[in-house]
Amino acid sequence: MEKNSKKSALHEKDGIPQPESFSQSALEKVVRSRKIQPGSEELVNGILAGDIAALSRAITLVESTNVTHLAKANEIINACLPHANKSVRIGITGVPGVGKSTFIEAFGKHLTSLGKKVAVLAVDPSSTISHGSILGDKTRMEELVKDKNAYIRPSASGETLGGVARKTRETIILCEAAGFDTIVIETVGVGQSETAVHSMVDFFLLLKISGAGDELQGIKRGIMEMADAIVINKADGDNINKAKLAKTEFNRALHLFPAKSSGWIPTVSTCSAYEKTGIDAVWQTISDYLELVKTNHYFEEKRKDQNQYWMMETINEQLKNNFYHHPEIIALLEQNKKAVQNDELSPFAAAMILLEKYFK
């Protein structure tokens, strides 16, 4: 392009000064109020009384990287534990674009209309939104966020999925102690996050939309096997027939998978979160599931297994963290990785050299 000293026809005037997009005085108030740190007993009492401010503060402690905060968080969690567990935990996954937020809003509103108290959490290890963010996911669920029987908390941020998942898992306990009886955990499905969510919920729901006909291509490995229900969203207007076809195809595909140890046969249904149709049927499916697994005791067995799994996962994660962050290991690891790639060292010998150094 030719350089032109004259102003382009597309040039816009500077315009009038805009007001600040946030209130300075409100910000100062938030910062000031955060400096007052209530004790853990006070927070526990607040949580058990259903005080949302106390719940939010406790979750902030859970999400903190500060060692003092973590110790306090542990105290609170252990005090809340006997009051937790009286809920149903529902995992919801689906790729971006299937309408997860619209669905969760419609689903959540349906649940609160039935007199339930709903907490919506998220596991998104790619999230960079800090826990203090005033906006975040909430703007996407305008109705639910105003509902006094709903509590929405965006994903904790963190470097590892393990860390994010741990924080979400502890947040579940706090929400349950605060009286929330239905916990919805959303995941965007980055990396192994579905597996992490699957291992902390009672019921796992895969949200889909009907596509170009070849519905099953492009579904992430293992997701179909984890799903207790597949719900095809956006079954409205011109989409209704396509959604019905997709339902048939998913039903056929589900037959290919081995029977679930819960005894439950996964279901496929259609809904329109936008038109609020088929939402009640989703809750009915979950109720049917709960009736089955509470009768055959799979529900409590699974929760016990999940608790044990998370204890072991935490241990294994920490053992690895300690090893791979060891200053002497970091350098030697890179060196040995190269030697293994170039066939100068067997993988086993390379591992042994590192382990000997680590255990001294």
Add this chain to the structure above:
Amino acid sequence: MEKNSKKSALHEKDGIPQPESFSQSALEKVVRSRKIQPGSEELVNGILAGDIAALSRAITLVESTNVTHLAKANEIINACLPHANKSVRIGITGVPGVGKSTFIEAFGKHLTSLGKKVAVLAVDPSSTISHGSILGDKTRMEELVKDKNAYIRPSASGETLGGVARKTRETIILCEAAGFDTIVIETVGVGQSETAVHSMVDFFLLLKISGAGDELQGIKRGIMEMADAIVINKADGDNINKAKLAKTEFNRALHLFPAKSSGWIPTVSTCSAYEKTGIDAVWQTISDYLELVKTNHYFEEKRKDQNQYWMMETINEQLKNNFYHHPEIIALLEQNKKAVQNDELSPFAAAMILLEKYFK
């Protein structure tokens, strides 16, 4: 039952003395010969010259639990490494009854008829057959065991899959250094053994037979996704039509899985290991696969990834071993597991108590 001092009508006479079922002098010879321990240099030279006795001795060292033997095994493996890797590694899985041994015998004979040198190994963590067993799997492959271009070694025994897999992986290196250009690794599919075998081979083959029509039910989770080829065995006699139907059904099912990063589209074929039909086609499929992945460099990338994976796996396994076998941890672990199950401790808090004790 009433006690009866008279001999029952069912009583059998003691009979004549039986000859010993093994030759005492042969046994002594074996024991004597085992006492002579050649040095690692001697064994390496033997292996590189293609000496089967040296190869077998080295594998016995790899399989040993003796620390001195392991150190010697490591020396040998590292000396063999530059001479390894020039092979194709094929994993074969299938439930008992599909005719794995008959298939491997027919397949192996076909390969040696093409001038190839074939080593047959196994990963079976349930195996209690000691490495010194003279019989084992070999009796099931009468033709192949007599073939001078074939070497059959039963599975190492071991308490953990990790241990058995490590030994098999190192045995691959030794076999390759001894000039075997085609390594077949069989697994019976106990626990996670298919995943272990999948992570040490270039090509993964699932052997099936046609069943009662509902072919896909009962297939273990994840197996279909790992398979590069599904081969339906026993396609002979009355079975031919059923096998063809099964082939159609598997082909349809394979379409449901996401595309492979190798760019390879898994194949389904039928064969009769008994009548030796369709065996050459299996090798043709593998050859086609190799041509593809050597052209698009997936072959070497996968091997590099596998090496790195095994280094990390070995480290992670040892870190866990060290922790879970720690005497102070064992008792506390049981105690904390119970506390977690009874909701007296959060999984995270329980893990932290254990980790603090471990790291002192």
